Amino acid sequence: MSLLLRFWPGSIAIQKPQTRLSPRFFDPSQRYTPCKSSWNFCSCLKPNQQNRAHFKSSSVPRDSPLSGMEDALMGYLFGKKRATDVAHMVWKHVVQKGDTVVDATCGNGYDTLAMLKLVAHGSNKGFVYALDIQKDALDMTSSWLDKSLDPTEKQLIKLFNICHSKMEEVIPTNASVRLVAFNLGYLPGGDKEIITRSETTLLALEAAKRILMPGGLISIVVYVGHPGGWEELKSIEAFAARLSTEDWICCKLQMLNRPSAPMPIFLFKR
Ligand SMILES: C[S@@+](CC[C@H](N)C(=O)[O-])C[C@H]1O[C@@H](n2cnc3c(N)ncnc32)[C@H](O)[C@@H]1O
Structure with a gap:
């Protein structure tokens, strides 16, 4: 199983794994095989003006576990998808129905809703713990969820007006948490x-x-355009850099010529 993102002069290719991905599909111990043009799953895009203007959808089959991932990554690279779109897509490859997940900064509730859609299905009742220090944010989240979910689904979301540093006070000790998501900065519109x-x-x-x-x-989606944003980024980078490579895989996506663009950071626990 392998995921391949290769940069050749003039082409970009993503290779789809041969089999169903597990949440640990970013295993660096796996050997990456070269992308062959005969494979259905490879797409090559020339970074010329035309391809940027008409960004083409992926060649990954719809039912593939990678479906959407190629679009999100390519869209991000070509400036057409946001950091949060990439984050949501990565969540899809990790989170399973019935999981417990944490939205550490629920804000207006968009991330919370996206998480609920990943964990709730039929009898598989996962839970979303959604936290924010602002009561206004929780009210916004609650009304957005009222509009978007039926009452049974909404019951799977637990809202807490609490600092995320205290998440262990509200998340049951026996819960196996698959995802903790941070969308940092300030509340849009707040x-x-x-x-x-x-x-x-x-x-x-x-x-x-x-x-x-x-x-x-x-x-983590980090914003650096506001005062304190860079300092926060640097401390997160230092935190991630200290995590052992035996237990963690840590990566950051950054626009080099747009230094204020939001940055998605992913810390995978092996
Ligand atoms: C960028 S917004 C989150 C956007 C949100 N995830 C969404 O989908 O709309 C950042 C949020 O973090 C919250 N926040 C700030 N400090 C916090 C803290 N210490 N604990 C929890 N939430 C915090 C803010 O109140 C704000 O609502």
Whole structure:
């Protein structure tokens, strides 16, 4: 099984794994095989003006576990998808129906809803723990969920007006948590003075590390365009750099010529 993202002068190719992906599909111990043009799953895009203007959808089959991933990554690389779109797509490859997941910064509730869709299905009743320090944010999330879900589904979401550094106080100790997601910064449309801060973000990351099950993911979207954003990014990078390579796979996506663009960061626990 392998995922291949190769950069050749003038072409980009993603190779689909041969079999169903497990949450641990980013196993670096696997040997990557070269992309062959005869494979259905490879697409090559020339980075010329035409391809950028008419970004083509993927050649990955719809029922593939990678379906959507190629679009999200290529869209991000060509400036057509947001960091949050990439994050949502990565979640899909990790989270399973019935899982317990945590939205550490629920804000307006868009991420919370996306998570619920991943964990809830039929009798597989997963749970989303959604936290925010702002009561306004929880109200926004609650009304967005009322509009988007039926009452039974909404019951699977537990809202807490609490700092994410205290997540262990509200998440049951016996819960196996597959995903803890942070979408940092301030509440869009809200008070821009109320932002996530390095100190509590780091405490929350430590807590996330403790509650995350093997095969789980800490997903972070970092914004650096506001005061304190760069400092927060640097402390997250330092946190990630200290995680052992035996137990964690850590990566960041960054636009080199758009230094203020949001950055998705993924910390996979082996
Ligand atoms: C970018 S917004 C989140 C957007 C949200 N995930 C969505 O889908 O709409 C960041 C949120 O983090 C919240 N926040 C800031 N500091 C926090 C903390 N220490 N604990 C929990 N939430 C916090 C803010 O109140 C704000 O609502």
